[in-house]
Amino acid sequence: MNGKLYVIGLGPGSDKQITPQALDAIAASTHFYGYKPYVSRLKLRADQVAVASDNREELARAKDALDRAATGTTVAIVSGGDPGVFAMAAAVCEAIEEGVDQWRDVDLEIIPGVTAMLAVAARMGAPLGHDFCAVNLSDNLKPWDVIETRLVAAASAGFVIALYNPISKSRQWQLGRAFDAVSAVLPPETPVIFGRAAGRNDEAMGVQLLCDAKAEDADMATCVIIGSAATRIVERGDKPALVYSPRSVRSHS
Template structure:
């Protein structure tokens, strides 16, 4: 087969955080497939067809990309951040596993990108400097009790945490419950970072103790980082630095 699929991460927002490897794949693509705002980050050019689709049709999008690749197209499936973190890489491989045998023989390559979580951590300092985990707070693809179980166990394990999709108009009550669970397990002074629109001109980084965190501080453009019990804040002129030490005493 001459066709191929590249699953590429476009980073958190700024073109400066798109890797050269991803740019090279986009330059040689015949077709780009993805969620509407991500596809619109790709500059149109002769010989390139852009395929936009809604956010909740990941498997349909993946199948479309694979079908085009079988026909000989060089397809790039774009995600924001890293395609393997709550994004399109899993959807493509899920489609491959359940699809025609010929899809398994395609050249499929995953190109990493800078996640919103890592970009947010860098903007704040180094809050993920020790053990951490990432939790997607959306209950579109998993039940809320499982989200709450994982959240509670991560907090009890004293991990720093990164939350994706914290609060939407459709489920504003979810993040309020997240703060309640954290309040049951963590100390009131636990540091919370609200990083909105990271790497864009609208970027805003807000650091508050858990006791002062409110649900309306987050929306779907916000990544929320929760420090561990060891996470520290360094006060200075301007925005503070937040970091988690590299070691934990015995």
């Protein structure tokens, strides 16, 4: 009765961007845990049970799912994008480390997915075409000064920076502060991409210059990509401009 726990990445939102591996895992599972907007994307059969959660924290959700799996059930936790990028896979590992022995015996299988920064980058050109990093801008689980130090270190070293969770109802000032921090080390004309809901019906993509970047143009569904000093904008007349980071480091970088 070891049970099975899938941790599944649903991709950025379009059914066309979910892998067959993820669909197979969904078909094999009977109980589904996850943040409500992700669980509601599933087309479940009558014999499958959704346990959507709004307010419960990720660790509690991971523990609930492990408890259920340990009874011999096949359980799925679903995340948007990739479950290993600021999502449920780390919470599950943390729960297993801290939890009862039976949870270590659960057959754990993590199914990767297309994470938001890749989907946004693909819509805009190739902003992640050179060395890049991903930073969770939420300061719920880490102090703000750590975030700011990382942003400045990454920008100074020439990394493109993808920001996840840039803003929320309770975190309004962080993105503006992030722009201020990297402005100290990046040129004012550095491209900043606001990639909202890539692949979904309400997708909205745009690029601004760092000196003019408006934090209020981001929302919870936005992945913000701050270019490096080498990132370029290529105008194409009536087609959307391309934003890309060259593969070569030139002498001025």
